[in-house]
Amino acid sequence: MTASFLPPKRILMGPGPSDVPQRVLDAMARPTIGHLDPAFVDLMEQIKAMLRMAFRTENALTFPVSAPGSAGMEMCFVNLVEPGDKVIVCRNGVFGGRMLENVKRTGGVPVVVDDAWGAAVDPQKVRDAFKSNPDAKVLAFVHAETSTGAQSDAAALAKIAQEAGALTILDCVTSLGGTPVLLDQWRIDAAYSGSQKCLSCTPGLSPVSFSERAIEKIKARKTPVQSWFLDLNLVLGYWQSAGKRTYHHTAPINPMYGLHESLVMLEEEGLENSWARHRAMHEKLKAGLEGLGLRYVVEESARLPQLNSIYVPEGVDEAAIRSRLLSEFNLEIGAGLGDMAGKIWRIGLMGYSAKQANIDLCLQALSACLEKSAAGA
Amino acid sequence: MTASFLPPKRILMGPGPSDVPQRVLDAMARPTIGHLDPAFVDLMEQIKAMLRMAFRTENALTFPVSAPGSAGMEMCFVNLVEPGDKVIVCRNGVFGGRMLENVKRTGGVPVVVDDAWGAAVDPQKVRDAFKSNPDAKVLAFVHAETSTGAQSDAAALAKIAQEAGALTILDCVTSLGGTPVLLDQWRIDAAYSGSQKCLSCTPGLSPVSFSERAIEKIKARKTPVQSWFLDLNLVLGYWQSAGKRTYHHTAPINPMYGLHESLVMLEEEGLENSWARHRAMHEKLKAGLEGLGLRYVVEESARLPQLNSIYVPEGVDEAAIRSRLLSEFNLEIGAGLGDMAGKIWRIGLMGYSAKQANIDLCLQALSACLEKSAAGA
Known part of the structure; x- marks a missing residue:
């Protein structure tokens, strides 16, 4: 017989999920109701309103996709890119690379703008890409690269796309709630995020938002959207005003309770x-890390406050340290991905995890483990 | 300021979600851990093992998709169907129709076998379809049609496909855990289900299982899978043995706790x-409903125990009755879909909802509302 699962109590300072506050956990344990229940319809309307607050947008089509951020990403691409559409994709980390994969799989024609991992996207390169590709229909970039901790200048990049008459797709998975995401001011056409970063909810939901221009493009498509589950033409009916609601799929009820509570908490804080x-x-974390002699990967001007990437000191077995942090201190920090595997740590300060007690624990634990490591070496 | 959401306490006797037991709700409120935490890897292995028990299969590739059943459906089609592949799709309700949509969107060539809504799929028609289409590569059908309450003979249908050398895709969203689903005995190649029916977990997860034959077909594809999120070639790496685990997407941690607990409860019950x-x-429910003079939609031999579709008595405003059941008795039952809208009710007895207390409440409440309706008419 399998026993009930009792998870250890961790402090989550990796690249997400972040610590989930007790209020959000409690909300997820409330009684399940039906997805067509009038009370659930009210809940959905409230979630949509609070997501508009978080995204700083008036977009009517703002809602949580019933799946993780990578499905939110895919929803943006399969709806906004038709076969043959040229898409300028900025790649300065793992998630720009995933965007590129999405463009290819929708039959789009990608134009890749590469920047070094750890650097922000260079607006001049994007300007040049549009100059060489005046027929590009979409610009796609990651606001906050979770794989490196670099933040790109969303306002500047979106402006270049607008001047070229292209739509903009924005990945704000790690930025929403933690640093300014201003969809309307920047005139972003499609954005996707995740529930488990600066919103501090459980993973599994992906808030998205689409502008009127994006909806026009979707309605004017000549080819059907390749995904049934992510087809906005169908989802539109599901998320539109309560009176006309139709059945599309069964929404994840209890996780929605959690997302609602995390947005209520965001509203309360402001x-x-x-x-x-x-x-x-x-x-505060930066001062402490530098006090331990640790160096940041990303230069100060492009550094995300909520994701601190630091180089592993030479001669240190980074996996052993992470393993010790977890087993001795119940503290999770993140490893490097791709080319940065083994070379960096990623320390998250997202949502509920961004607090003094976590910083104190992290610095104390890291210091202890690095000392031991040095003593052992 | 938005207030915290306090859902009403409902009794869920619709077509799903079903009542979620307190143990499962409590599990979802346990502390969130990271998706790469060794403890989460253990949880995943246990979920996979218990799903194999529920599906009656030894399939290694058995796991919950991080999204609702309609994404599980799409995963089966986008991986097993290549552009140009002929697929025989049985349609005797809403979900057969959705399968057809999936075939079209993957570029497959559908051959539709239609049966009346409320009837089981006719094996002879499937035999005939294979006779006229010996090059058909896949047979797809719904085991338990949630829109009508009809059960089809999965063993007989799968056998026809095997004799024709075709793969079989099985929708067992509403059957898994409630009536026999015997993947290995029936030699099913791909099956998908949902967490919110007879497993009595919150909606949002879709257990799936793939045979070795299915995996061979996926590995031998000439075209890439059109969805990144649902590409089994990528997910394989994520769900394979713990030692080699790679990052694909962030799994919905707390809902997974819930699914684990609901499977533990299934294991305990047997x-x-x-x-x-x-x-x-x-x-018991049938005796009571017939006592109230209500007639079943599906003939006895094809009737699903867990989904009881009955005709709305003539002259009765069905929506008004459902609304009264909800407001006066906190009882949810389902309406008809598509052509059956306004004509039938769907009363679920799924998972934790399949108990005497629910039956008593349902019969008492229905009786009271029908009497009032007759008195008012």
Whole structure:
């Protein structure tokens, strides 16, 4: 017989999921109701309204996809890219690379703008790409690269796309709630995020938002959307006003309770206060990490407060340290991905994890493990 | 300011979600851990083992998709169907129709076998379809049509496909855990289900299972899978043995706790005992419904115990009755879909909802509302 699963109590300072507050956990344990229940319809309307607050948008089509951020990403591409459409994709980390995969699989024609991992996307390169490809229909980039901790200038990049008459797809998985994401001010056409980063909900939901221009493009498609599950033409009916609601799929009820509560908490704190808290906690962590002699991967101007990538000191077995942090301190931090595997650590300060107690624990634990490592070497 | 969401306490006797037991709700409120945490890897292995028990299979590739059943359906089609592949699709309700949509969107060539809504799929028609289409590569059908309550003979249908050398895709969303689903005995190649029916977990996860033959077909594909999120070539790496685990997407941690607990409960009860309970509760509900003069939509031989479709008596405003059941008794039952909208009710006896107390409430409440309706008419 299998026993019930009792997870260890961890402190989550990796690249996500972040710590989930008890209020959000409690919300997820409330009684399940049907997805067509009038009470659930109310819940959906409230979630949509609060997501608009978080995204700083008036977009009517703003809702959580019933699947993780990678499905939110795919929803943007399969709906906005038709076979043959040229798409400029900026790649400065893992998630730009995943965007490129999505363009290929929708039959789009990708034009790749590469920047070094750890650097921001270079607006001049994007300008040049549009100059060489005036027929490009979409620009896609990652606002906050979770694989490196670099933040790109979304306002500047979106402006280049607008001047070229192209739509913009924005990955704001790691930025939403932690640093300014201003969809309407930047005139973003499609954005996707995740529930498990600066919103501090359980993973598995992907908030998305689409502009009127994006909806026009979707309605004017000449080819059907290749995915049934992610076809916005169908989802539109499901998420539109309560009176006309039709059945599309069965929404994940209890995770939606959790997302609702995490957005209520964001509303209570205030979005700008949340940004300020992430910034302030980052400054404290940074001072401590530098005090331990650790160096940042990303240069200061492009550094994300909520994701601190630092180089592993030479001669240190990074996996052994992470393993010790987990087993001795119940502390999770992230490893490097791709080319950065083995070379960096990624320390998250996202949502509920962005607090003094976590910083204290992290610095103390890292210090202890690095000392031991040095003593053992 | 938005207030925390406090859902009403409902009794869920619709077509799903079903009542979620307190143990499963409590499990979902346990502390979130990372998706790469060794403890989460253990959880995943246990879920996979228990799903094999529920599916009656030894298939190594058995796991929950991080999204609802319609994404599980799409995973089966986008991986097993290549552009140009002929697929025989049986359509005797809404979900057969959705399968057809999936075939079209993957570029497959559908051959539709139609049966009346409320009837089982006719094996002779499938035999004839293979005779006219000996080059058909896949047979797809719904085991338990959630839109009508009809069960088809999966063993007989799968056998026809095997004799024709075709693969079989099985929708067992509503049957898994409630009536026998015997993947290995029937030699099914791909099956998908949902967490929110007879497993009584929250909606949002889709257990799937793939045979070795299916995996061979996927590995031998000439074209890439059109979906990144659902590409089994990538997911294989994520769900394979713990030692080699790679990052694909962030799994929905807390819903996985819930699914684990619901499978532990199924293991404790015993799969065959669960089937027997669904059958016994169905007999009781049936006696009561017939006592109220209500008639079943599906003929007895094809009737699903866990989904009881009955005709709305003539002259009765069915929506008004459902609304009264919900507001006065906190009882949810389902309406008809498609052509059956307004004509039938669907009363679920799935998982934790399949119990005497629910039957008593349902019969009492229905009786009261129908009497009032007659008095008012």
